[in-house]
Ligand code: NAP
């Protein structure tokens with residue numbers, strides 16, 4: 324075991340602060356990684372503030388962070404796919420049971436024993452729960468370590484490990500989206516990746532936002548049209564016209580307003596995870612035989628596919644790079660939807 328510098332929160336109302344955490348020495352199948360950048364996902368904020376207490380209560384102290392990119396510093400004796408110096412990523416999971424039907428289907432995120440990157444009981448007993456990427460290093464099983472294309476700008480790669488795969492997976496699962504009309508609700512970390520990826524697959528994208536100030540950015544990111552959701556005229560004009568809508572909103576909102584925009588047999592997928600249940604009008608689904616679904620990150624094989632796709636198409640997140648000392652300020656801005664469009668923590672700031 325060794326100690327690593329990190330940032331943790333001691334309780335739901337406590338700020339994140341500098342600390343030291345135990346990390347295990349690499350076991351035969353482990354990869355030890357020096358973290359270079361870690362994205363700030365809204366899930367980190369939900370978890371730190373224990374907003375998901377009814378589903379996944381937070382164990383304190385919590386070290387968040389599951390959008391990790393870094394360099395391999397050491398590998399266990401059995402590790403074959405990585406060597407020191409390799410550029411790698413770790414996303415939302417660090418282990419699973421490797422044997423259940425979901426794992427066999429490359430859907431480790433649905434494994435009943437999935438070990439998430441933070442706030443899951445630590446199988447190795449290094450600490451009560453796993454500790455995430457707001458840290459100078461992490462140790463993970465090689466099966467959960469991703470290869471990162473060398474051509475991409477690293478600060479913008481980190482968010483691909485959650486925001487990227489969480490939007491890539493439902494877009495791919497929907498089918499051939501080329502030429503289809505796709506809505507993206509909410510232009511934050513997930514939403515802006517959804518726009519870039521849907522466009523890269525040839526969709527016609529309309530962004531729905533509550534922030535009129537994001538209009539020009541949405542167009543620059545690849546949207547063909549931007550609708551401010553408080554504006555009744557365009558909300559009415561688009562009724563019944565979408566093939567697919569991706570809802571990335573982090574807070575309570577009226578999803579029926581978007582269900583009514585789907586065409587017959589259209590589908591809306593929720594990836595946003597508001598703490599409170601959302602109300603669904605049966606009629607919004609019945610008329611038009613519409614489907615409402617959800618999606619959780621993506622499996623490891625699909626995450627690698629997404630990273631390779633982003634490498635080939637030169638896609639990264641639009642990031643605001645911050646030192647870790649500004650993390651609490653970043654959280655405040657995230658609650659106000661004031662991020663363009665992902666905070667990426669430069670972990671070199673932790674060394675100072
Ligand atoms: P984010 O960067 O904060 O973006 C969320 C966006 O939602 C905001 O930028 C804002 O966009 C919109 N929004 C916020 N409050 C709203 C409200 N009250 N009404 C309507 N729109 C509102 O968050 P994120 O990191 O993209 O995460 C989004 C959600 O996805 C979070 O709940 C997160 O936990 C969840 N998530 C799920 C998965 C998964 O696997 N399913 C993975 C990662 C994250 P506008 O300003 O454009 O309106």
Ligand code: ZN
Nearest residue numbers: 364366485486
């Ligand atoms: Zn996330």
